[in-house]
Amino acid sequence: MKRLAILGCWNPYHALDFVKELRSLPGVELSAVWDDDPIRGESFCAQHGIAFEADLDRLLANDMLDGVIICASVNKSAPLAGTAAAAGKPVFCDHLLSASLHAAVEASERIEASGILFGMDLPLTYWPVNLAANEAVQSGRLGPLTALRIRNAHDGAIGGLPAALPDADYGVGADLGAHGLYLMTWLMGTRAASVYATHGRYSGSPFPDNAAYVFEFANGAVAVLESSWAARRSPFSIEVYGTKGAYLGRGATGKHHRLLLASDAIVQCHTDEPWEPAIPAAARESNLSLWLKKLAGEALDKPLAGLAEGLELALQLEAIRLSAASGRKVYLDELDGAG
Structure with a gap:
């Protein structure tokens, strides 16, 4: 049995999608949900019958926790991914690691150093x-x-x-x-x-x-x-x-x-x-299902989206932000490696 936690319910639609999918999959238990807004987190958990954990450090220190799904706001997903990875917890991230290239690179370095399994949802x-x-x-x-x-x-x-x-x-x-x-x-x-x-x-x-x-x-x-x-x-x-x-x-x-x-x-x-x-x-089978299979040691017949996809998306969004702010065309290779 793999015990997982969801970090963040800022986007209640995506968080509920993850809850429903986890409940449909065998050999998986949703142990808790954490959110940086306790009122929002407690409300979400009460509505869907899940335990709320207010202390992130305590949650990540739990040896019984096998991994986390991050469904936090745009600016908080990357730091949470890095923190969870540093605690040795495998990470599955909602469709966006970060809209900031710098934050994405910083998180990716912590994830790579930890050696944990990282997956991205590209639904x-x-x-x-x-x-x-x-x-x-x-x-x-x-x-x-x-x-x-x-x-x-x-x-x-x-x-x-x-x-x-x-x-x-x-x-x-x-x-x-x-x-x-x-x-x-x-x-x-x-x-x-x-x-x-x-x-x-x-x-x-x-x-x-x-x-x-x-x-x-x-x-x-x-x-x-x-x-x-x-x-x-x-x-x-x-x-x-x-x-x-x-x-x-x-x-x-x-x-x-x-x-x-x-x-x-x-x-x-x-x-x-x-x-x-x-x-x-x-x-087709979701990336969450593929990540869970790989977490259980199963071989996959298709690649799992991970850090490369998360970094590329952050690069694109960084270029978009600069273009919209400046009113000019932005070349992506100018930004690559500048995170």
Whole structure:
């Protein structure tokens, strides 16, 4: 039996997703939840029948604890990951290690020095609509890629997100926008050369709630990533274009939810010869499940996302922040190694 704790319930939706998944998996016990806001943590735990632990040091010193899942705010995930690693606890991190390259590098050094198992959650890579997009790319039927567009949006800033979420320093770009970033890297298969970023504040929040990023690659390909907390009934959409064809996928309805079934999405593929990618019936195994298997000593048949993905995402967000603040194009290689 693997005993785990969740560090942070700042994003109650993601934290509850982890709770539900842990409860569905065999050989796993959720021992406790810690949060830096005791009122928030106690409320979350009371609502979902979990023990709350207010003392982080005591929790991490518990020899019966086999690992932690970090679901903290943007600025606190990396320090928590480093602290947990220094205590010898394996770490699984929500989709963002940090939006600060310096903080991500600092945490990665502590994680590497500890030798613990580290995993990252990149949940949109499990979705059938995106797995089918990857199959279309890998098949070669689209030809060399020339463009990618991803839109991920909901009405949180105008329709009732918890107050703490819109006040994240990096706004929607470190929330919905981060999913587009790792999808871009996964599908394009290489790092972008530069980015031009623009941030809007439609709802009046001091932090961005409407964003668009234009990435350019060394070969001239481009990727346009859109994210918003100010859009009602905006289906997730992904478009991949190449010299030989195009892949188009989107949510079947305007409801913002995880597209975990093939029936949740509408897919089209336009190639010289009629062809449709084999869209899986359901989402593939999650990275949390893979991390737990590796934690138990099992061999994996697919790689587990880890520090490389966390650092790349932090680099992209650092470049985005600098571009939006300066109004200029930022080259990613200028920042690499400067954390």
